[in-house]
Amino acid sequence: MTKVIVAGATGRMGQRICYMVHQHPDLTLAGAFEQPGNPNVGKDAGEIAGIGNAGVTIADSLEAVIDQGDVIIDFTFHKATMEFVKIAAKHGRAMVIGTTGLSADDLTVLRETATASFPCVQAPNMAVGVNVLFKLVEKAAAVLGDAYDVEIVEAHHRMKKDAPSGTALKIGEMAAKGLGRNLAEVGVFERNGIIGERTDKEIGIQTIRGGDIVGEHTAYFAGPGERIEITHRAHNRDNFAGGAAKAAAWVASQPKGLYTMFDVLGLSEF
Ligand SMILES: NC(=O)c1ccc[n+]([C@@H]2O[C@H](COP(=O)([O-])OP(=O)(O)OC[C@H]3O[C@@H](n4cnc5c(N)ncnc54)[C@H](O)[C@@H]3O)[C@@H](O)[C@H]2O)c1
Numbered sequence: 421m422t423k424v425i426v427a428g429a430t431g432r433m434g435q436r437i438c439y440m441v442h443q444h445p446d447l448t449l450a451g452a453f454e455q456p457g458n459p460n461v462g463k464d465a466g467e468i469a470g471i472g473n474a475g476v477t478i479a480d481s482l483e484a485v486i487d488q489g490d491v492i493i494d495f496t497f498h499k500a501t502m503e504f505v506k507i508a509a510k511h512g513r514a515m516v517i518g519t520t521g522l523s524a525d526d527l528t529v530l531r532e533t534a535t536a537s538f539p540c541v542q543a544p545n546m547a548v549g550v551n552v553l554f555k556l557v558e559k560a561a562a563v564l565g566d567a568y569d570v571e572i573v574e575a576h577h578r579m580k581k582d583a584p585s586g587t588a589l590k591i592g593e594m595a596a597k598g599l600g601r602n603l604a605e606v607g608v609f610e611r612n613g614i615i616g617e618r619t620d621k622e623i624g625i626q627t628i629r630g631g632d633i634v635g636e637h638t639a640y641f642a643g644p645g646e647r648i649e650i651t652h653r654a655h656n657r658d659n660f661a662g663g664a665a666k667a668a669a670w671v672a673s674q675p676k677g678l679y680t681m682f683d684v685l686g687l688s689e690f
């Protein structure tokens with residue numbers, strides 16, 4: 421059994437991750453923590469997640485529970501995540517990171533630290549369907565080429581803190597890869613006013629925020645006289661949480677290094 425510690429255990433994702441870890445035949449929920457001051461600190465993580473008493477008291481720091489687990493699953497906030505990375509490295513614990521909003525510098529530090537100290541799966545979206553969509557977008561972009569304009573639209577709930585979503589950025593990167601472009605050079609994240617005609621190589625990424633939308637992404641390939649739209653819609657958070665549990669079971673037996681859901685799902689060569 422792989423012992424799992426859930427960071428941000430009372431968050432929207434944290435609760436569903438506790439549930440999915442509890443359901444997984446190879447995982448056990450061994451630790452849970454929140455940020456200091458969270459009203460659920462001291463309560464049972466299973467009770468908060470709606471699975472009944474799990475015998476896991478929610479602590480107020482990772483340090484307080486680090487000895488209880490083998491793998492830390494983190495869906496919290498980017499600044500907190502980078503602190504957890506330092507602690508995981510010091511204690512040689514594996515990580516699954518779903519938190520989005522990590523900067524390019526954060527990702528460089530994460531790669532260096534994981535390579536030196538612990539196995540880590542990091543992905544902006546852990547749903548199987550989205551990871552297949554990433555690959556479809558890369559292939560569609562490569563086949564359609566420059567004649568088709570690439571635009572990405574994402575929609576999420578009103579509580580989401582980062583924009584555009586990590587998933588939309590990854591879709592942009594996969595399209596850019598298929599087209600031999602660099603998203604950092606061709607990404608267009610806002611349009612307003614007399615902006616002139618669209619340039620041939622740009623990849624637009626637009627954001628919608630409202631209500632309780634779980635997560636929707638569409639990649640448009642708009643060409644002469646036709647367009648293709650590739651869409652993923654999440655109906656609930658269990659596809660993300662289930663992917664995180666799958667990644668935790670997988671990463672526990674991997675050598676040090678940084679992995680993605682493509683590795684977990686066997687999609688690397690697809
Ligand atoms: N990779 C994926 O598949 C995927 C799916 C959904 C959400 N996400 C990402 O997961 C993150 C969380 O999303 P959410 O909707 O659950 O947010 P949320 O705000 O509901 O939950 C975040 C939780 O983290 C806790 N937290 C923050 N700082 C902490 C700290 N220092 N120590 C311990 N706990 C801390 C908060 O108290 C909160 O309970 C976001 O970055 C989101 O984009 C990723």
Ligand SMILES: O=C(O)C1=N[C@H](C(=O)O)CCC1
Nearest residue numbers: 520544545580585586587635
């Ligand atoms: O609810 C969120 O927040 C989500 N964030 C991820 C992202 O930024 O891509 C994945 C979808 C849900």
